[in-house]
Amino acid sequence: MSAQSRDATLFALLAAIWGGSFVAIKFVVGVVPPVFGAFLRVALALAVLAAVFKYENKDLRVPRALKRRMWLAGLFAQGLPFCFLFWGERLISPGLAGIINGTVPLWTFCLGWALGTGEALTPRKLTGLLMGFVGIVVVCSPLLSFSGTRAEAAGTTAVFLMAVCYGVGSLLTRSLLSGHAKVDFRANAFHQTCAAAVFLLVVSGATETWPAPGVLLGAPAVVGSILYLGVVSTALAFLIYFHLIREWGAVRASAVTYVAPIVAVFWDYVFFRNVPKPAEGLGVLAILAGVALLHATTPGGSVGGGVEPNKEVAAHE
Secondary structure: OHHHHHHHHHHHHHHHHHHHHHHHHHHHHHOHHHHHHHHHHHHHHHHHHHHHHHOOOOOOOOOOOHHHHHHHHHHHHHHHHHHHHHHHHHOOOOHHHHOOOOOOOHHHHHHHHOOOOOOOOOOHHHHHHHHHHHHHHHHHHHHOOOOOOOHHHHHHHHHHHHHHHHHHHHHHHHHHHOOOOOOOHHHHHHHHHHHHHHHHHHHHHHHHHOOHHHHOOOOHHHHHHHHHHHHHHHHHHHHHHHHHHHHOHHHHHHOHHHHHHHHHHHHHHHHHHOOOOOHHHHHHHHHHHHHHHHEEEEEOOOOOEOOOOOOOOOOOO
């Protein structure tokens, strides 16, 4: 297999993995308290990443000032988003959660532009933003017209907060992996995951009652889902994503954002027979079209008319 074919296969695998994570989360939160479920995912991923980096003999030590920045980035790139996502998915379908996850590039661009650290707002990108936010309104139209339930509104709001947190985490991570800092991505991944694990452990311990071990052992689907989320959807997917960033660049690799929501809707139908509402179908098309305009390259090959390519490397599921 050629390198090009291998990377294309890894790209398709990554989309399938991240799209399937929403279904796995639904299985977990049906039995396990949501924040505790998120902690299990991150703790397992941390153990796998630590083992991989130990095998590679990577030095993960960083200066204390950088470590503080990494832990702050980890709070927004993993800790808070997973907290909101697991809590929200108790109340909405995995497919809808996957669609909302597809809005992350919109929030990332808006926050970067507002803070003056992102790309320029060109007419094409403005069109993409408008299309994306029209898609968000369409997806939320049942809730805006009060035809949805209060629980659905709460779950949808929580998952949108996840997407916004991912946007903040992306900007913080970008500042660590570019510019003057240029932290090694392995060290960054390790410390961000440590921060998320500590945060989720504290929040879960303070707000939830943990299930007895027998509850987990008596639910094979939940155990399998946790293993999938920690080992495959977080640790393995993270390594695949950074491989694609090295080989393809951040913008092309982040095109997985277009595919993962569609895969999430597909798996939602396969496992739960949930058929997307018409508003969700139309909304996801508008959102993905808007994201595509935001990421489209100019004829000269640059992004956004000569602005440095987006080094957004937080894992968005």
